[in-house]
Amino acid sequence: MSGRHAKSRASTPLAPTGALCAAGLLTRRAQHACGPVLASSARWVRRPTAQRFGLRRSTGRLPAFTLLEMLVATAMVAVLAGSLYASLSIAFKARRSAMAAVEPVRKVELALAMLGEDIRCAVVPKGVLAGPFLGTDGKDDRGRDSDTLEFYCTATSPEPDVGIGDIKMVELLCEPSDDRRSQVLVRYVTTNLLAPQTVEPVREVLCRGVFAFSLRYFDGSDWLDSWDSTVENNEVPGAIEVTLQLEDARQPDSALGGYFATKVFLVPCGPPPSASTQIIGGGSS
Numbered sequence: 001m002s003g004r005h006a007k008s009r010a011s012t013p014l015a016p017t018g019a020l021c022a023a024g025l026l027t028r029r030a031q032h033a034c035g036p037v038l039a040s041s042a043r044w045v046r047r048p049t050a051q052r053f054g055l056r057r058s059t060g061r062l063p064a065f066t067l068l069e070m071l072v073a074t075a076m077v078a079v080l081a082g083s084l085y086a087s088l089s090i091a092f093k094a095r096r097s098a099m100a101a102v103e104p105v106r107k108v109e110l111a112l113a114m115l116g117e118d119i120r121c122a123v124v125p126k127g128v129l130a131g132p133f134l135g136t137d138g139k140d141d142r143g144r145d146s147d148t149l150e151f152y153c154t155a156t157s158p159e160p161d162v163g164i165g166d167i168k169m170v171e172l173l174c175e176p177s178d179d180r181r182s183q184v185l186v187r188y189v190t191t192n193l194l195a196p197q198t199v200e201p202v203r204e205v206l207c208r209g210v211f212a213f214s215l216r217y218f219d220g221s222d223w224l225d226s227w228d229s230t231v232e233n234n235e236v237p238g239a240i241e242v243t244l245q246l247e248d249a250r251q252p253d254s255a256l257g258g259y260f261a262t263k264v265f266l267v268p269c270g271p272p273p274s275a276s277t278q279i280i281g282g283g284s285s
Helices: 002-011 017-023 028-033 035-046 067-120
Strands: 134-136 148-153 168-176 183-190 202-218 239-246 260-266
Touching: 067 168, 067 183, 067 202, 067 239, 067 260, 168 202, 202 260
Parallel strands: none
Antiparallel strands: 134 148, 148 168, 168 183, 183 202, 202 239, 239 260
């Protein structure tokens, strides 16, 4: 019986001394005798749960940037944005300058290419579907060159359709612009030459902002300012010199004009030049 009681007392877990001291169940003398044990127990009792599990004590505030850090970051972003804007501004300015320098050349080259295609396709002014080759030297109301040319050719039509013949009548001339400050080079094409009634020609704008448009015609030995096939034995010129000049975009009211180009186009059905004649050019100037 005593053995069982001893065994039960031995198996009964003893309450921690610190817990008994905290609960007031130990006398003053027992507390003094168990000083080291109580101190260690007290340290064990007072140890925070967060420290035992490796957690930091919360201060009640979330981590955030200070005002100084925010000001520094804002200043850095402003500096980067300013440098990026300056770089893009320089790039866009260079692009605009390049486009402004190339645009006149591009306009003139495209217009001359279309004119050359028509001139090289000119036909002899004889036959049912042929007519006179007329080149007139003219001036506009400000005294600038504004020549006209009317002839028949086999050039492509701006509006291909059924009933359009291979031979067409083409008229090249300059018309005043809407603001009356420059000219517009236009191309009128009559596609149906056998129509029972008058057909309105198709209008096509070749170039805008024209300062001057001049044509010269080579008869085999000399350059002429005008051409009339009815008095030239129904022949077309051997070559045509085309000069196209644009308005100066920087000085619209300038009396000198802007970029210009001159090209010489040979007419295949025209008379060949004489043996003593040499055509110099054929390019742009």
